[in-house]
Amino acid sequence: MKLGLRIWILIVVLFLALLSIAPWKFFDNGVLIKSVEVNSSAFEQGLRQGQIINSIDNQKVETIQDFSEVMGEKNFSSNQSIKTIISTNEGEFVLFDNKVPEITVSLLPNSNLKTGLDLSGGSMAIVKAKDKDLSRSEINDLIDVVSNRLNEYGIEDVQVSSVSDLQGNNFMKVEIAGATPTDLRYLISQQGKFEAKIGNQTAFIGGEKDITSVSRSGQEAYIETCQQAQEGYFCNFRFTIYLSEEAAKRHADITKNLSVNVTQQGRYLNQTLDLYLDDKLVDSLLIGEDLKGRVTTQVSVSGPGTGATEKEAFTNAEENMKQLQTILITGSLPYQLEIVKLDTISPNLGKEFTKNIIFLGLAVFLIISVILFIKYRKIKITLAVILTMFSEAFVTLGVAAFISWNLDAPSIAGLIAGMGTGVNDQIVIIDESVSNTHLNMKERIKRALFIIFGAFFTIIAAMLPLFWAGAGMLKGFALTTIIGVSVGIFITRPAFASIIRQMGE
Amino acid sequence: MEEKKENPEQQTRKFNFNYDKYYRILLVIPLIILLASLIYLGIFYSKHGDILYKDVSLSGGTSITINGEIDQGQLEGQLKAKFPDVSFTKLEDVASRKEIALIIESSASPEELKPEIEKILGYELNEENSSTEFTGAALSQNFYRQLIIALIISFVLMSIVVFILFRTFVPSGAVIFSVFADVTLPLVIVDILGIKISAAGIAAFLMLIGYSVDTDILLTSRAIKSKEGSLNMRIFGAFKTGFFMTLTALAAVLPAFFLFTGLPDTFRQIFLILAIGLFADILNTWLTNASIIKWYCEKKGIK
Numbered sequence: 001m002k003l004g005l006r007i008w009i010l011i012v013v014l015f016l017a018l019l020s021i022a023p024w025k026f027f028d029n030g031v032l033i034k035s036v037e038v039n040s041s042a043f044e045q046g047l048r049q050g051q052i053i054n055s056i057d058n059q060k061v062e063t064i065q066d067f068s069e070v071m072g073e074k075n076f077s078s079n080q081s082i083k084t085i086i087s088t089n090e091g092e093f094v095l096f097d098n099k100v101p102e103i104t105v106s107l108l109p110n111s112n113l114k115t116g117l118d119l120s121g122g123s124m125a126i127v128k129a130k131d132k133d134l135s136r137s138e139i140n141d142l143i144d145v146v147s148n149r150l151n152e153y154g155i156e157d158v159q160v161s162s163v164s165d166l167q168g169n170n171f172m173k174v175e176i177a178g179a180t181p182t183d184l185r186y187l188i189s190q191q192g193k194f195e196a197k198i199g200n201q202t203a204f205i206g207g208e209k210d211i212t213s214v215s216r217s218g219q220e221a222y223i224e225t226c227q228q229a230q231e232g233y234f235c236n237f238r239f240t241i242y243l244s245e246e247a248a249k250r251h252a253d254i255t256k257n258l259s260v261n262v263t264q265q266g267r268y269l270n271q272t273l274d275l276y277l278d279d280k281l282v283d284s285l286l287i288g289e290d291l292k293g294r295v296t297t298q299v300s301v302s303g304p305g306t307g308a309t310e311k312e313a314f315t316n317a318e319e320n321m322k323q324l325q326t327i328l329i330t331g332s333l334p335y336q337l338e339i340v341k342l343d344t345i346s347p348n349l350g351k352e353f354t355k356n357i358i359f360l361g362l363a364v365f366l367i368i369s370v371i372l373f374i375k376y377r378k379i380k381i382t383l384a385v386i387l388t389m390f391s392e393a394f395v396t397l398g399v400a401a402f403i404s405w406n407l408d409a410p411s412i413a414g415l416i417a418g419m420g421t422g423v424n425d426q427i428v429i430i431d432e433s434v435s436n437t438h439l440n441m442k443e444r445i446k447r448a449l450f451i452i453f454g455a456f457f458t459i460i461a462a463m464l465p466l467f468w469a470g471a472g473m474l475k476g477f478a479l480t481t482i483i484g485v486s487v488g489i490f491i492t493r494p495a496f497a498s499i500i501r502q503m504g505e
Numbered sequence: 506m507e508e509k510k511e512n513p514e515q516q517t518r519k520f521n522f523n524y525d526k527y528y529r530i531l532l533v534i535p536l537i538i539l540l541a542s543l544i545y546l547g548i549f550y551s552k553h554g555d556i557l558y559k560d561v562s563l564s565g566g567t568s569i570t571i572n573g574e575i576d577q578g579q580l581e582g583q584l585k586a587k588f589p590d591v592s593f594t595k596l597e598d599v600a601s602r603k604e605i606a607l608i609i610e611s612s613a614s615p616e617e618l619k620p621e622i623e624k625i626l627g628y629e630l631n632e633e634n635s636s637t638e639f640t641g642a643a644l645s646q647n648f649y650r651q652l653i654i655a656l657i658i659s660f661v662l663m664s665i666v667v668f669i670l671f672r673t674f675v676p677s678g679a680v681i682f683s684v685f686a687d688v689t690l691p692l693v694i695v696d697i698l699g700i701k702i703s704a705a706g707i708a709a710f711l712m713l714i715g716y717s718v719d720t721d722i723l724l725t726s727r728a729i730k731s732k733e734g735s736l737n738m739r740i741f742g743a744f745k746t747g748f749f750m751t752l753t754a755l756a757a758v759l760p761a762f763f764l765f766t767g768l769p770d771t772f773r774q775i776f777l778i779l780a781i782g783l784f785a786d787i788l789n790t791w792l793t794n795a796s797i798i799k800w801y802c803e804k805k806g807i808k
Contacts, residue, residue, distance in 0.1 A: 364757045417757055417779055
């Protein structure tokens with residue numbers, strides 16, 4: 001058989017889908033580094049998020065349990081540094097430390113396909129302001145605050161995003177994979193209290209009353225200097241905040257009684273300006289000598305960022321600045337929040353579901369193949385249809401992996417239901433090509449295409465509203481369906497028509 | 506298949522004989538079913554204030570899924586006293602004959618419901634052994650309204666596409682009418698079965714709108730655009746293709762009820778609605794739509 005352009009396109013797309021899904025990750029051994037504590041010795045030695053640990057001290061590490069066992073056997077004590085050899089996909093790292101390396105690990109994913117919370121477990125919350133409609137920018141500020149807060153609390157694998165619905169309501173959506181923190185409800189719905197203290201006296205608090213504005217860009221917010229330090233680099237950020245008259249006076253009253261410390265970095269007051277969020281210390285700022293006792297509405301806040309390279313330190317400084325700015329801007333939210341939806345899904349049930357869905361998908365594939373063979377009694381035609389059906393499902397998964405789409409149960413339902421209807425195009429092509437014998441082959445395929453394109457556009461039209469309705473909760477269902485039929489119409493169907501035409505001729 | 510063994514001419518003659526005489530009567534059957542469905546939905550609406558039963562994701566409340574084999578009777582007896590609206594669904598896997606989980610739904614909040622269940626079960630519910638889903642009343646009603654609007658938009662968009670395809674009133678109208686009937690029948694059946702519809706269930710209705718059109722397009726295009734053979738033969742030819750198409754679509758959704766049933770509730774509901782809808786589609790395409798098209802072609806002199 002001649003491999004025409006259309007068949008080549010199908011082969012290339014299948015190959016790209018394979019690359020995108022990366023099923024060979026199934027055979028990778030090791031554990032994935034999920035996070036590394038900045039400034040820890042592990043970080044300084046170059047361990048980073050995303051690296052894969054294969055072994056520690058020459059002992060194989062394949063599961064999280066292996067990891068904790070190896071670490072547990074090591075005798076860390078505070079007065080003696082011991083050696084740990086961590087071998088990763090990016091080389092070997094040798095640590096000398098008196099405490100357990102400050103890294104967290106997770107199991108390696110089997111492929112690039114990701115499942116939704118309803119299958120992998122985790123929690124999802126939809127939050128809105130109490131008795132208030134939020135604008136886009138208000139939602140974005142809210143997202144910054146909440147992400148920041150969740151990070152402060154050390155919650156990993158969290159995604160905070162904005163969703164809006166058909167009526168233009170904006171919500172904040174918080175998704176956390178894996179274990180659900182017990183105080184999640186508190187973390188995402190609490191109003192949040194920001195305080196700046198010197199010693200135990202409050203200088204100013206978050207919100208417009210004390211902080212009239214925070215510079216976020218331009219000449220009043222920038223990364224100041226980057227220097228090489230003993231280990232790696234550090235950069236300094238600096239930005240200006242504007243205090244109200246009242247807050248400035250309070251600040252002056254407190255600072256006028258403080259003494260000056262002379263340090264390597266410069267001349268600073270002997271007490272720091274401590275920033276608290278929900279009574280938790282988030283940052284301590286040094287106060288320059290020139291601010292002592294002065295009523296100033298303009299406060300220059302600075303802080304460091306560190307990293308192994310200058311670029312890393314710069315990015316870190318930028319992140320730190322943004323975090324702090326965010327706290328200062330919306331540390332105290334002007335409105336109360338309300339959780340309107342909160343799902344916490346057990347990962348255990350999801351495993352059972354995933355297993356059954358895979359079996360179901362295989363069963364459907366098999367049943368349709370058998371039905372096709374019974375109908376056409378021709379192994380070639382049956383194989384061609386099966387191949388296209390498989391290609392459609394596979395390429396749809398490839399696209400899902402490529403755009404990092406989390407496949408939830410409705411998404412997969414759309415995919416499996418699509419397998420049944422995906423072969424319909426092929427059936428139409430076969431039947432149109434064997435009927436209408438007075439027409440030439442080209443004309444017959446053209447007839448088939450009218451039906452196929454008609455069905456394609458109706459499906460797109462019918463599923464489109466789901467992208468917006470109900471805050472996009474069923475977007476996945478519409479997405480897999482639309483990707484599936486699009487792959488069918490633009491890639492597998494032309495290839496299939498070309499195969500059938502060759503068989504017919 | 507079987508009919509291939511028969512002599513095609515003989516078969517066509519038999520078909521002609523039956524079809525020409527009875528096709529108007531064939532049209533009456535689905536019309537009666539549709540009329541009865543609409544009356545049923547009318548009565549249902551006046552009784553319940555809505556055209557379907559909504560689950561907690563659309564009406565507000567809590568759904569707690571407890572993993573493993575749970576004694577439903579014990580829970581039911583004690584919970585009903587405190588939460589009169591509580592309802593239960595068991596998730597079983599047919600293949601392994603294993604009870605996977607028990608789903609408890611109520612309009613109460615998780616803070617109210619959870620401690621009561623824990624008291625009865627005698628152990629704490631955590632994320633190892635259970636899932637909790639809560640949807641606020643205002644949000645769920647909002648979602649429901651939007652999904653219904655989406656359903657209407659979906660139907661309108663589908664209608665526009667069909668009109669653009671055929672550009673004539675009666676054939677397009679017949680397709681749209683047939684799709685309307687495809688959506689109505691599953692709705693009546695899930696109501697009769699007392700199934701509470703989730704957001705995913707309504708999405709399934711949207712999918713049904715999209716997926717049930719292909720056989721109608723096939724039929725209409727073969728009947729009015731093609732010139733080969735007699736009209737009856739073309740309709741019958743379309744039927745053979747279309748019926749097989751619906752059959753493969755059913756082959757994709759039915760195993761979820763016989764082979765591997767331990768699936769998420771949203772998943773099963775989507776498949777249930779699609780399955781009923783596909784059965785309805787066989788009826789509506791090959792009785793309703795085919796009869797209207799045949800009548801139209803005879804009027805227009807298309808043979």
